[in-house]
Amino acid sequence: MCAATADWNLWSTSAHLVVTKPSVLARAERMTRELTEAVDLACSRFRDDSELSILQSAPRFGAPAPVSPVLADLIRAALWAAALTDGAVDPTLGNDLLALGYDRDIARLDPPADGDLPVDITVGLERRSPGRRRVLLDGDRLTVPDDLRLDLGATAKAVAADRIAERIADELGCGVLISLGGDIATAGPAIDAHWEILVQDTQADPAQQVALPSGLAMATSSTRKRRWSQSGLPRHHILDPRFGLPVEPVWRSATVAAASCLRANALSTAAIVRGTDAPAWLASAGADARLVDRDGRVVTTGNWPAEEAQHSAAQHAAAVGHE
Template sequence: MVTAARRWELWSTEACVIVTEPSMLDQAVDLSKAVCHDVEMACSRFRDDSELMILRGQLADGREISDVLAAIVRSALAAAEMTDGDVDPALGGVLLGLGYDRDFALLDEPQSPGPEAQGSIRVTTVAPSWTRIGLAGNRLKVPECLLLDFGAIGKALAADWAAHRISSTLGCGSMVGLGGDIATAGEAPPEGWVVLVQDLPDDPSGCVRLNSGYAVATSSTQKRRWSHSGRQVHHIIDPHTGLPAEAFWRTVTVAAKSCAEANTISTACVVRGRRAPSWLRDLGVPARLVDSAGRVSTCGGWPPDEMAGQS
């Protein structure tokens, strides 16, 4: 089976679409871009004209929201509940306070990753906040003091939705990658969907085969880093401290039946640090973890079709 692929820059990362019918590639890319645009216009906190930002300040009494934004909020709340709040969609204010106030490509060039010096960063208010978000049908209610951030779950959902949109509309197999979030739908190639698992070029690498309909997501403390108050910070926040999570893991990669699920679990593992493996074993989820020293561990029956050894 012949496949065709196209890559382009999106949301300060690389987007990729692969289809099993090369003649449908242009249409598949258009469908993927349309899905991503819908997600961006619904929930981006970096666009003044997104639905989320237009409604900011109006949600304290509750407002009706679009189906797209409602689906994103619903998934984000489900992720928070699943992780006991370790993945919290109401941390936009914390990220804003750390200087993540615009698209990542516009932030200062980050320095090489180094030891975290979080003790010098002050956070004035830390409180579990996702439970203060109310969603009944499409009516969203959010206290004025909270700023929502759907960056992680929004990207994962966009990958899921785009892959399924392509497959259902065009009738071909598809794989959609948005940075570390990779979703598949429809008939896979005979060899499966082959995915390279590696964060930075010098990191340990491996390849896995994904069966049709499965997804993989990687959360990293090495990327999306910037300088704030003279210190290096990253974008995965521990809701219990209001600070970037300790970089116990360089990366966590999880395979699941959707990108949204895989991303939720991988992000929570970064927050949980050394407690992550036992949680993963309880979940029975296949995962690959690379610690701060570059050592690789796997659990949950990490896909046995791994094709390349760790290097």
């Protein structure tokens, strides 16, 4: 069995597609582009013509409003991730991201300032009530209070990866790996029953080659990527929902393997938010995870393979291009 690959730029990151049947690569890429465009048109907060942007700019958005099946699916997934993580992943932080200067595509923001992020800038601040509990989705009717703004970026990319892998495997009858900025989903038969994944967030981070069994997923969350400068201060995109501010960068990155990319992404993002409590919390959730702290030290939980138990790269190896 041989593999074919395609790569292209997407959402200020990259898409990496691998299929085990080279004759269907063009069709698989076309399907991937169609599905990612549908997700973008449904929920991008950087497009004035996205369904979510139109809804949130309309008067009286606090009243129930009909939404498309695509947007309903994405919001349902975001609320599921919030419940799974006890609110560490919260889809109602759109206004906070705007206040921090993340009001357009990351490629158009000022580059990050020199130096690291401040150590816990939330000290002394009063905690606020969770916004996620005030969002209601009843079938295709969405209610969001006027003082909240949704941002689905933490989960929509993972949902897209899951949907793409499932559809390509089902409709084209092949094994598939799709990586959307490091959110990886797989489906169908892999070469040698697994996919070789290089887990490394930045060139300065420790690397590990691992074997991901066919049908599983992987996601990495990072405090080293999607950074920008606001009035000379460095910022990053993972916020503490209790305060609406960037979390202290206890971890450079968190990588989780799970049954779905949505679950892996939710757990990896929550690990960054939970800081020093992350290893114990991931272990209690039965998560297979790899954390890299600010000094480059590695901590693992669950069945994540030991650093020395690495697999040699195969011809179909897929490097993780983290967001």
